[in-house]
Amino acid sequence: MSATSGINTSEELTNAFGNAVDSGTVRFLKISIRNGSLLEDFDKLGEVLEDNEPAYILAKHDEASTWLAIFYVPDSAKVRDKMLYASTRNNLTKALGSTHFTDNLFATSKADVTADAYKKHIAHLNAPKPMSDWEKEMATIKAAEREAGGANYEGSRARRNPLGSSAMGFQWNEDAEIALKELAEGQDSHLVVLAIDPQENISLHSAIPGCSPAVLGSSLPASAPAFAFLAWPHNITSPPRREIVFIYSCPMSSPVKSRMLYSSGFLATYRAGKVVLGDAAQFLAERKIETSDPSELNEEFIKFELGLNTPVTSGTSTPLAKDDDKKAFARPKGPGRKR
Structure with a gap:
């Protein structure tokens, strides 16, 4: 006996089949199983997670073959379990292939692994990075200059690099x-x-x-x-x-x-x-x-x-010795013998 997959029929399919039965003119209905989205399936995690027991969850993204690693460590878990799971998570992703995991999610309760929590996580990743007041002011000035200069704007002419905008230098x-x-x-x-x-x-x-x-x-x-x-x-x-x-x-x-x-x-x-x-x-x-x-x-x-003239030698320089004045090589004396 085969096990059931747990996939339920959609409301759209139920209504279409009811209309076909009532009309009596429909010969065929093609029914396909479509993959659900990760966001829709997130709420199902609460059914398999324990309140006090940590766990790792690997979730496949909707697109491509990338995965999301969820590290679920409840605040109420034992200290030993918290330390064990924290020290093992890197080994897990490395052993399975770190390139497969494009995102991580850390959860301390079941409320952190819901669809709403995942939406907030994605929004946080896509949010602009925080900027200081000076950085905000500079961004506003650059945006205004860019808007005034049109599509070919390359910075104010009062501050340009003669070597080109992509060259190094002041x-x-x-x-x-x-x-x-x-x-x-x-x-x-x-x-x-x-x-x-x-x-x-x-x-x-x-x-x-x-x-x-x-x-x-x-x-x-x-x-x-x-x-x-x-x-x-x-x-x-x-x-x-x-x-x-x-x-x-x-x-x-x-x-x-x-x-x-x-x-x-x-x-x-x-x-x-x-x-x-x-x-x-x-x-x-x-x-x-x-x-x-x-x-x-x-x-x-x-x-x-x-190098437009010949350097003048100082008066203190020593003249070169003639070949006749060169002395024969004198071999240096060796060290004295120890007594």
């Missing part, structure tokens, strides 16, 4: 880009000094047309880090050229946080500046100048750093 304020473009379009000496503002964007510190290497050191901040682009016309090379030099100045007296911040954005700022320079980027020196003392920056220092 955003550039518009005044910094304009100043560097003016340097690129000119023919004379020109200095653009950039700084990182409190919002961690690249901003314009100062732009000095006609700035020569002779006054470069005094044109940079003496106690704060800075990035600078110097346009320097010279006739050291043949033919003469207008060199554009990238300088990173980080005085030793700078705050540690500022030194770390500028150091992390050193290469990204150089690459972004290269993009802003456009066609003038061909004159950007590959060598970058770094200094911890802005006062040492002058024309001779720049020449040396860019």
Whole structure:
């Protein structure tokens, strides 16, 4: 004798069969068994769970082949059982295959394993994450900017990354880009000094047309880090050229946080500046100048750093010995014998 499945007929089927009997004109009725939903079946769990005995329940989701792991540990259960079930739940899911279980539900009473309780659980998972007042304010501002900018919005033009929205590095304020473009379009000496503002964007510190290497050191901040682009016309090379030099100045007296911040954005700022320079980027020196003392920056220092002259040896250097003056190799004495 086979056991019954426990599946009941629906009210819709009962009414349809009654109408078929009454009409006398219906020949066939096709009846199919359809799977119930997990939400509908949740209320059945209360019938199989004990008030004081913990249990694990594995429930299959309606879609795909994913499962829900329910850990039922009543508050009234024995302390030993609580500890035993708590220390075993990870072993259970790992042994059966953790990839099959996409969600967990922890219950301490039968009221936690009802359809209403499961609805609240799903709503909690889908709810937006809590945000601080500052995060809410920023989200509101971004939403307003996005709505004003339309579908192609990529952030305010006052704060954009020349390397692209997906590139690493600081955003550039518009005044910094304009100043560097003016340097690129000119023919004379020109200095653009950039700084990182409190919002961690690249901003314009100062732009000095006609700035020569002779006054470069005094044109940079003496106690704060800075990035600078110097346009320097010279006739050291043949033919003469207008060199554009990238300088990173980080005085030793700078705050540690500022030194770390500028150091992390050193290469990204150089690459972004290269993009802003456009066609003038061909004159950007590959060598970058770094200094911890802005006062040492002058024309001779720049020449040396860019390899445009031969370094001068100091007067204290020892001349190389001639081959005739070389002494024969003297074998060192070994350690003395112990007595």
